[in-house]
Amino acid sequence: MTSTPPHQSVLDKPFVLDLFAGPGGLDVAGHRLGIPSLGIEWDKQACLTRYAAGLETLHADVSAVRRDSFESLPPEINVLAGGPPCQTYSVAGRGAGRQALEDVKGYIKRLMAGESDAEIDKKLMRLSDPRTALVLEPLRYAIQATRSPNRGHRPYDVIVLEQVPAVEALWERYAEVLQDTGLPDGTKYNVVVDVLKTETYGVPQTRSRAVLIARREGLGDAPSLPDPTHRAYEAKEWNRRNGGIAAAPVTQQTLYDVDAPEPRRRPTEDARLEHWTSMGDALAEPVGIKHRGRKAPFLVRSNYGSSGIPGRRGVRTDRQPATTVTGRISRFVVFEHLGHDVVCEGPRFSMNEAGMLQSFPPDYPWSGTAQAQQVGNAVPPLFGAHLLSAALGLPAPAAEAMREPWVPAAEEQRAKLRSHGCGAADGCTARCPRPV
Structure with a gap:
């Protein structure tokens, strides 16, 4: 190794x-x-x-x-x-x-x-x-x-x-x-x-x-x-600057909206710190034998805090870090833009991708x-x-x-x-x- x-x-x-x-x-x-x-x-x-x-x-x-x-x-x-x-x-x-x-x-x-x-x-x-x-x-x-x-x-x-x-x-x-x-x-x-x-x-x-x-x-x-x-990820700051994408319905427009500008670094943040690593950063490029890369843009819907009501489920884009990875990671739904204004449920995270979100090889x-x-x-x-x-x-x-x-x-x-x-x-x- x-x-x-x-x-x-x-x-x-x-x-x-x-x-x-x-x-x-x-x-x-x-x-x-x-x-x-x-x-x-x-x-x-x-x-x-x-x-x-x-x-x-x-x-x-x-x-x-x-x-x-x-x-x-x-x-x-x-x-x-x-x-x-x-x-x-x-x-x-x-x-x-x-x-x-x-x-x-x-x-x-x-x-x-x-x-x-x-x-x-x-x-x-x-x-x-x-x-x-x-x-x-x-x-x-x-x-x-x-x-x-x-x-x-x-x-x-x-x-x-x-x-x-x-x-x-x-x-x-x-x-x-x-x-x-x-x-x-x-x-x-x-x-x-x-x-x-x-x-x-x-x-x-x-x-x-x-x-x-x-x-x-x-x-x-x-x-x-x-x-x-x-840098630390601040959910409220992200949502404020990106129009509340995390609470929006999963549509073609929300996928396009992920191209909104990145939040600017606040004056109190250390300029030497790198930007936090997003899901897209972690999963985009092919690595090794099993991971062929995941095409952006995509949205991930978790079931945290939902009480079983889909409309309340948290949504993050590929430009955000994942929510806390737990044993429910296999239930997270991934939505992809397939072109021609089509948004479709894509393949869920493989175990290798889930592991990569945990920083495993x-x-x-x-x-x-x-x-x-x-x-x-x-x-x-x-x-x-x-x-x-x-x-x-x-x-x-x-x-x-x-x-x-x-x-x-x-x-x-x-x-x-x-x-x-x-x-x-x-x-x-x-x-x-x-x-x-």
Whole structure:
């Protein structure tokens, strides 16, 4: 696989453990930066994509690995990263996690006080949605590292976490205990927390994420957030300057209207920042084997905020970034201008196109079932590369690197990866987690 040459970082040999690794967003970012990684992923379908992509993987439950097989993890791992499942915290979810945030903060206090894992697990079982407790796993891994004989009780040097914006308050609590209280062994970190917009890092999609970057005290300077490379997309400003296209009916005229002038840069915007990347920018040119390019102009209608009423569905043009890519990306309807004043529903986004809107390489080998859900759950690799670079003190990554061809793993390599990840070269074994 193509990678940029490795640069000197605050660590001599970074090695990432990616919790809740999904189909490989952070791992792809690491590989583009020349950084090895090991991902732990519960979902079988996402693991199939990871094996096809040639990514080192454990098909396992993150909590079970911590409890039962932590000592089997490579001791040279020095970067802990991950994006715990967000369904219970997401605005689109039922909100059980938001309601339980204060309770989870209490569990953090118990962990830092050294309360036993067994007692913590017993209390966590009282939560209405067990997934809510998974946001504690990165902290529990950080503590476990200091208790691991296989690691020589050595703490992780760097921690990088991302989640939906509703979890910012929890990351702030993480920051407080990592900086002020320290892990039970006394290890402390310098930490930054904020909510960042992915389109300001070149991702052709509006997606806000709460991020935490922690660097162990004494390891270089305190970390900083990645500097934005692109301007933020402002929906109200766009609609004001373009006559409310996003709310207009899908007609031939709305397709022509996308040729309206671009919004001018506001005086407060940094002139060095590039324009945000549009769907048209991301999908127009043929790249790799599978993507032949998508002809502009086109409109995309999502079902966000529609309550089932088509007239309320959000519409964006090819000159705007995509709305947040979720597991519903396969439902987005694309309208094209076919000439002679004909507007017609065109082909919906392929999984490779959906992945490109997440900044995955064009030929990324999406595999298994529920591919749209895999795409939607993933960390945008370009955004992940910016986070890892900032955490490790590396230069900002080049967006072009994400569009380079991705060579899928050969059958022999897939079998080897699956033997390591599942226990057998041709399928799952009893050690693999079972769907519920």
